Amino acid sequence: MMSKTFSIKTRETIKMIAVTLRKNIGLLALLTIGLLLISPGFMLRSIDEMGKNELMNHVHELDQVVLSINAVVGGMMIFLFNFIHFSFLYTKRAGDVFFALPLTRGSLLFSRAAAGFMLTMIPITVSSAVMVVVHLVTGVSGVGGFLLGFLLIAACVLLFGCFSLIFFTAAGSVFDLLVSFIGINAGVLILVLFYHLLCENFLIGFTSSENTMTAVMSRISPIFLAGEILVRFISGATPCTLSSVPIRCFIEWGVWTVGSILLTAVLFKRRPTEASGGSYAFRFMPILCGLVAANIGAFVVGMIFSQEEMDAPFWVFAVIGGLLFAVAYGAVTNRGFKMLKQSFVIGGIAVLFLAATTVVVASGGFGYETRLPKQKDIVSAEVSLPGFEQAQVSPEAVLALHGAVVEQLEDLTPAEEDVPISLTISYQLKGNRTMEREYTVGQNSAIEQKLLAIYRSPERIQQLKKEIDAVGAGEYVALWQQYTPEEQDAEWFGETVPLTNAELRHLTDAYFKDLPHATTDSLYRNDLCAEYLIEIHGGKNADYYRDFLLRVEPGFAETKAALEALNLPERIAQQRALGAEKEYINE
Amino acid sequence: MITARNLTKRFGDRVAFDNVSFEMEEGAVCGLVGSNGSGKSTLLRLISGVYRADSGSIGIDGIETFDHPMLKSKIAFLGDTPYFLPQSTLAEMSRFYSSLYPNFNAETFRQLQSVFPLDARKRLTAMSKGQQRQAALMLLLATEPQYLLMDEAFDGLDVVMRRVLANLIMDGVENRGMTTVIASHNLRELEDLCDHVALIHDGKMLFNDETERLKGGLHKVQAAFRGVPEESAFDGLNVLKCDRTGSLLQMVIRGDEEEILEYFKRFDPVFLESVAPSLEEMFVYELEVTGYDVKNILH
Numbered sequence: 069m070m071s072k073t074f075s076i077k078t079r080e081t082i083k084m085i086a087v088t089l090r091k092n093i094g095l096l097a098l099l100t101i102g103l104l105l106i107s108p109g110f111m112l113r114s115i116d117e118m119g120k121n122e123l124m125n126h127v128h129e130l131d132q133v134v135l136s137i138n139a140v141v142g143g144m145m146i147f148l149f150n151f152i153h154f155s156f157l158y159t160k161r162a163g164d165v166f167f168a169l170p171l172t173r174g175s176l177l178f179s180r181a182a183a184g185f186m187l188t189m190i191p192i193t194v195s196s197a198v199m200v201v202v203h204l205v206t207g208v209s210g211v212g213g214f215l216l217g218f219l220l221i222a223a224c225v226l227l228f229g230c231f232s233l234i235f236f237t238a239a240g241s242v243f244d245l246l247v248s249f250i251g252i253n254a255g256v257l258i259l260v261l262f263y264h265l266l267c268e269n270f271l272i273g274f275t276s277s278e279n280t281m282t283a284v285m286s287r288i289s290p291i292f293l294a295g296e297i298l299v300r301f302i303s304g305a306t307p308c309t310l311s312s313v314p315i316r317c318f319i320e321w322g323v324w325t326v327g328s329i330l331l332t333a334v335l336f337k338r339r340p341t342e343a344s345g346g347s348y349a350f351r352f353m354p355i356l357c358g359l360v361a362a363n364i365g366a367f368v369v370g371m372i373f374s375q376e377e378m379d380a381p382f383w384v385f386a387v388i389g390g391l392l393f394a395v396a397y398g399a400v401t402n403r404g405f406k407m408l409k410q411s412f413v414i415g416g417i418a419v420l421f422l423a424a425t426t427v428v429v430a431s432g433g434f435g436y437e438t439r440l441p442k443q444k445d446i447v448s449a450e451v452s453l454p455g456f457e458q459a460q461v462s463p464e465a466v467l468a469l470h471g472a473v474v475e476q477l478e479d480l481t482p483a484e485e486d487v488p489i490s491l492t493i494s495y496q497l498k499g500n501r502t503m504e505r506e507y508t509v510g511q512n513s514a515i516e517q518k519l520l521a522i523y524r525s526p527e528r529i530q531q532l533k534k535e536i537d538a539v540g541a542g543e544y545v546a547l548w549q550q551y552t553p554e555e556q557d558a559e560w561f562g563e564t565v566p567l568t569n570a571e572l573r574h575l576t577d578a579y580f581k582d583l584p585h586a587t588t589d590s591l592y593r594n595d596l597c598a599e600y601l602i603e604i605h606g607g608k609n610a611d612y613y614r615d616f617l618l619r620v621e622p623g624f625a626e627t628k629a630a631l632e633a634l635n636l637p638e639r640i641a642q643q644r645a646l647g648a649e650k651e652y653i654n655e
Numbered sequence: 656m657i658t659a660r661n662l663t664k665r666f667g668d669r670v671a672f673d674n675v676s677f678e679m680e681e682g683a684v685c686g687l688v689g690s691n692g693s694g695k696s697t698l699l700r701l702i703s704g705v706y707r708a709d710s711g712s713i714g715i716d717g718i719e720t721f722d723h724p725m726l727k728s729k730i731a732f733l734g735d736t737p738y739f740l741p742q743s744t745l746a747e748m749s750r751f752y753s754s755l756y757p758n759f760n761a762e763t764f765r766q767l768q769s770v771f772p773l774d775a776r777k778r779l780t781a782m783s784k785g786q787q788r789q790a791a792l793m794l795l796l797a798t799e800p801q802y803l804l805m806d807e808a809f810d811g812l813d814v815v816m817r818r819v820l821a822n823l824i825m826d827g828v829e830n831r832g833m834t835t836v837i838a839s840h841n842l843r844e845l846e847d848l849c850d851h852v853a854l855i856h857d858g859k860m861l862f863n864d865e866t867e868r869l870k871g872g873l874h875k876v877q878a879a880f881r882g883v884p885e886e887s888a889f890d891g892l893n894v895l896k897c898d899r900t901g902s903l904l905q906m907v908i909r910g911d912e913e914e915i916l917e918y919f920k921r922f923d924p925v926f927l928e929s930v931a932p933s934l935e936e937m938f939v940y941e942l943e944v945t946g947y948d949v950k951n952i953l954h
Contacts, residue, residue, distance in 0.1 A: 080724060083754045091740060091747075161738040167705040169755050170728035337722075341705050342666055 075172045084171060084179035085186070088153065092187055099187075103141065103195040107134040108202045115206060132302045134199055135217040138192045139298045142221050145191075146229040149184035154236040158245075163344045177336040181233060188225055192218070216310060220301055224294035227321055230328035231290045237335040238353040240346035247400060248348070248357050253291055255360035260285050262367045263425065269378065270429040272437045272477050273505035275492070280504075286317065290324040297321065315500075347401045354401045355414060358394050362418030365393025378426065386422060391415035438474050443467060445497045451522055452492040453591060461527050466493060469518040473507055482510025491519075516588050523591055524584045536576050536604060536616060563643040571634055575602070578630035579618050590619045599624075600631065656681050657702055657802065657834065661711035664697060671697045673858040674711065679836065679851065682828055686845030686866075687838040688938075689855035695838035696735060698855065699804045702836065703732035715802065728757055731800035735807045737791035745775040745790050749797065756798040764797035770819055785811040796823060803827065803835045809844055821848050842935040854938060862938070869937050872909045878919050879903050879926040892918055895940050907932065907940050 089096070111130050118130075156162035166176065196218045203211045232249065239245035264281055267274040286293040300313045335350060343349035369389025374382035394415030399405050432438060449466035470493050473480070482488040494504040509515060522528060567575070579602070600620040620627045631637060657679040664672045671694045679685050687695045700706040701713045704720035704727050714720040720727055739748055753759040768775065771789040773782070779790055788811045795803065803824065809817045825848075827833035839845055845852065853863040873895075879902050886897055889906065892915060896907040902925075908915050912929055919927055932940065 075722075077724060080755065087751055087754045090750075091743075159738070161734055161736045164700065164705055164732065164734035165738045168703045168727060168730065168732040170724040170757070171755070172722050172724055175724070340707070341700070 075174050077172055077175050080171050081175040081179045081182075084169075084175065085183045088180060088183035089186065092149070092152070092183075096187055096190060099141075099145065100191040100194050103138070103191045104198065106137055107195050108198050111199065112202065115202075131199075131214050131217070134195075135214070135221065135298070135302050138196065138218070139221050139224065139302075142188055142192055142225040143228050143294070145188040146184060146225050147232055149187050150181070150229060150232055150236055151242075153180040153184050154233070155242065157236065157339070157349075158239070158241050158344050160342075160344050163341050167341050173337050173339075174333065177233075177333065181229065181332075185226060185229055188229070189222055192221060192225075213309065217301060220297060220313075223321060223325075224298055227290055227294050227325045227328070230325055230332060233332040234328055234335065235353075237332055237339055238348055238350045240343045240348050244347045244354075244401065248353050251357045251397075252360055253289060255357075255364055256288055257285055257292065259360065259363055259367075260288060262364070266378075266426060267429055267433070270426065271433050272480065273473075273507055274433075274436070275504045275506045283316075286320060290320075290328070293317065293320050293324060347403075354398075357401070358397050358411065358414040359418050359421075361397040362390040362394035362415040363422060365396075365415075366390035366419050366422050369393075383423070387419050390419035390422070394418065437477060440467060440470055440474060441495050441497055441503050447496045447498055449496075450492075450494045451519070452494075453489060453519065461522050461525055461531075463495070465518075465522050465525060465527075466495070469493065469515070469522060470505070472514050472518045473505075473509070476512060476514060479512060480507060480509050482508065486510030491515075516591065519591050520586070520588055524586055529580050529583055532616070533576065533580060536572070563640045563647065565636070565639050565643050567634075572604070575627070575630050575634060575636075576604075576618075578626040579620070579624070581626040582620075582624035585623060586619075586621060587623075590621055599628070602627075656716055657713075657836070658715070658717055659701075659711065659713040660717075662701065662708050662713050663710045664694075664701060664706065665709050670858045672701075672708075675858070675860050676711075677853065677860050677863050679834060679853075679863075681834055682832040683851045684824060684828060684835045684849045685837070685851040685853060686842070686849035687836055687853050687855065688842055688845065689840065691840055693840075693855045694858065695840070695855055696806050699732060699734075699806055699836065699838055702802070703727070703730050703804050705732065728798075729801040730804065731795035731798050731802070732804040733788075733791050733795055733806065733808070735810065737787045739779040739787070739790070742778060742780070744778055745773055745793070748779065748790070748794055749775070752794050752798060758799045759797055760799050761797075763799060764793065767793040767796055767823075770823070771816075783811075785813060785816065788812060789816060792820065792823075796827070799831065800827075801831065801833060803833055804838075805836070806838045808837045808839065824848065842938065843933065846934040852934065852938075866934065869934075870931065872911070873932055873937055873940065874908050874910070874912055874915055874929050875932045875936070876906050876908055876915060876919065877903065877926070877928045877930070878906075878922075878924040880922060880924055884922045888922065889918070907936075 111134060114130055156166040167173075169176070171179070196214070200211045200214060203214065235245055235249040235252075239248055260281065264284070282296060286296045297313050297317050300317070301310070303312075339349045348354050366386040366389045369392065370378075370382040370386030373385040391412060392415075395405070395408065395411045398407055398411030398414070428434065443463060446463040446467070449461065449463045451461060451466055451469065473491070473493075488508050488510060491507045491509055492504065493507075494502065496502055599622045602618040602620060603615065604618070605615040618627075620631075659675055659677050662672050662675045663670070687698060689695050697706065701708060702720065704714075704723060707721045708719075712719050714723070715726050715729070718726060720730065740751060743751070749759075749761075749764055753761065753764075771793050773786055773790055773793070779787060782790065808820065812820060824833075824835050828835065837845060837849065842852075850866050851864065852866050852869065854861045881902070883899065883902050883904060886894075886899075889897075889908075892906075893909040894906050895909060898905040916927060916929060
């Protein structure tokens with residue numbers, strides 16, 4: 069009876085891996101030498117240069133360079149080796165030999181994929197091992213971060229390799245492999261951008277932050293996810309630690325990797341050998357590609373011919389674009405206009421999907437616009453406005469503000485005379501969930517009052533006090549003052565002077581006494597409402613650096629008195645004169 | 656024994672095999688004939704486990720070969736165009752096969768090297784079509800297969816190598832009881848080698864029998880008479896086909912040769928001769944009776 073399960077026979081698999089490794093020994097040697105030339109070859113030279121220039125504290129930056137190079141090389145290599153090891157799927161005569169070998173399909177798939185992974189990782193491992201030895205011998209920086217980076221690269225190479233195998237298995241020819249791989253992976257990211265744009269235009273409160281898009285992209289594209297993991301790790305804290313990578317990335321990595329392995333295994337087992345030389349072995353792949361192409365076509369053609377407005381002409385041209393791209397892609401896949409009917413159906417579905425999404429988004433996105441979190445679920449809440457620091461305030465106050473915004477969704481659009489401002493409300497919810505809304509609002513008294521209550525609230529003042537205290541003594545304060553406050557287009561000038569802890573406390577205490585008397589001007593107009601701007605910046609270490617901007621309204625008597633008492637305007641002026649003198653001498 | 660039970664294989668809308676059942680005996684040398692695109696290569700791929708049947712089964716002794724490594728290790732399949740790993744030499748390919756085929760015999764391979772004069776260190780892609788075929792045969796025969804499946808076995812081989820291959824096949828049959836299936840659209844090529852023959856056409860196996868049984872009692876008799884007798888005069892014989900050209904009569908008759916010749920002598924022929932029909936002619940005669948236009952099937 070035919071085996072119904074996906075079996076892998078250990079002995080034959082090992083033999084096949086050994087045969088494959090032996091066959092690629094030359095390429096393996098070449099890659100290893102190439103990587104060794106970069107690290108430690110080039111790196112040793114750089115370390116030497118740094119030693120001469122007394123820049124040894126920057127050696128960890130070389131680790132980042134090595135890890136980046138290894139990650140890029142790893143990605144390219146795993147694709148190349150998958151290409152070499154699975155190209156037998158695309159020619160009948162090669163398929164005759166490979167599928168007639170005394171191997172189960174499981175063994176064939178696993179041995180070829182595992183050999184590809186090993187061939188990719190061997191040069192990276194050798195190069196990394198030598199780098200670790202260099203670290204230990206020179207003692208210039210620790211090896212922990214570097215080793216973690218190596219493990220992450222291996223994980224990402226595995227993810228990329230497994231995911232790409234879906235395309236290798238589903239394709240029937242090299243051409244269609246490349247079309248589907250590039251088309252879907254690039255196409256999906258383009259579509260995320262387009263749909264993001266759609267949500268920004270139609271969905272009130274939709275957060276257009278970079279994080280939202282990154283999260284969507286990493287969920288929808290494992291290649292992007294692998295890139296995100298490595299970029300976050302490499303460009304995060306120094307030395308590199310796993311804490312730079314969010315836990316969700318590791319969960320998504322696991323889901324994508326296991327999912328890709330399972331899907332590839334099922335597809336490979338069911339793949340008709342006779343598909344070699346054709347376009348695709350499975351119908352889902354050209355349909356998926358066609359849908360992506362048609363969707364992009366609908367967006368692009370619609371936007372080009374409707375000046376980026378989603379009006380009637382947009383939809384007319386979206387239909388044309390969707391059908392056109394579906395037919396064009398169908399012609400590429402079928403090597404001619406052989407399946408026009410199917411292409412039209414695919415194009416039609418893509419346009420319908422776009423239309424349905426637009427309707428859903430424009431009608432509130434299934435309650436997205438009016439949804440408020442339950443108070444019992446809120447762990448913390450923040451409000452951001454251009455006028456004041458991001459502030460964690462009481463969830464009740466933020467919910468009240470959010471409720472006021474939701475009640476006035478129809479009136480949020482700023483009037484022509486209003487200065488539109490961006491208001492962001494974000495919640496940290498139980499279960500490590502978050503909720504964020506971003507609104508562009510005009511002058512609206514109901515919202516203003518709620519915002520002002522938050523701005524003046526004791527919780528916010530208390531939090532601000534705590535954060536400024538954490539900056540510590542001896543840090544710097546800049547006082548900014550307008551040349552001519554009466555003129556609306558006046559520029560600000562200022563200088564930075566160091567303050568003692570006591571001076572800083574004296575100044576901020578005065579400011580906090582005045583803050584409950586703040587007017588709506590401070591909220592979200594512009595800085596011209598203020599008489600002075602006090603900028604406090606500093607931090608205990610590189611990981612904690614803060615920058616605060618305190619607006620001193622004309623009515624802030626306590627603060628103005630403190631400024632005079634500390635003689636700050638005079639000290640600023642002296643600092644300024646000193647700066648000018650130095651500049652003169654330098655010249 | 657190679658067996659197929661209600662085998663069906665489709666390629667899209669095209670049906671390659673439609674509910675076909677057959678058996679091929681152990682140790683037989685079976686010629687698989689049919690026109691181009693009739694499904695000969697497909698059948699070989701199905702037997703060797705390269706293709707999977709859509710329904711029904713095909714394999715060895717009732718066990719499907721698809722995804723069955725143990726059975727596959729007993730089968731050597733040579734497609735119509737040999738394939739080798741890129742840039743590989745014969746020596747490298749022998750290492751590849753020896754790693755994966757448990758029965759690969761290095762001694763046999765060494766002996767085959769003396770039969771096929773090929774440079775084991777030369778890149779296989781640099782060799783001629785015939786040499787590549789020889790290399791592929793060497794590799795497959797060195798696995799000492801129980802089942803040798805060849806698509807257009809003699810394609811690209813010169814006369815000498817054809818004979819060498821035929822001898823090697825017969826050697827395998829005698830020493831190991833190897834079953835050989837050779838697909839070809841050329842019946843004459845198979846005539847001297849095959850003891851079984853099967854004809855595939857239009858998704859069906861029209862004929863599958865021993866060559867001897869096919870030949871058995873079939874005679875092509877040519878006779879010239881001064882006065883040609885009426886066709887009805889031969890009603891006493893089992894005449895399959897009769898052609899008359901002037902005084903020359905040519906008949907294909909089933910029966911005992913001596914009895915047939917005695918029957919003819921009653922009409923005092925000027926010339927009388929009985930010759931064995933070719934395999935192609937036998938197919939034509941046998942299957943025309945069943946209503947198939949075999950000449951068109953074969954060519």
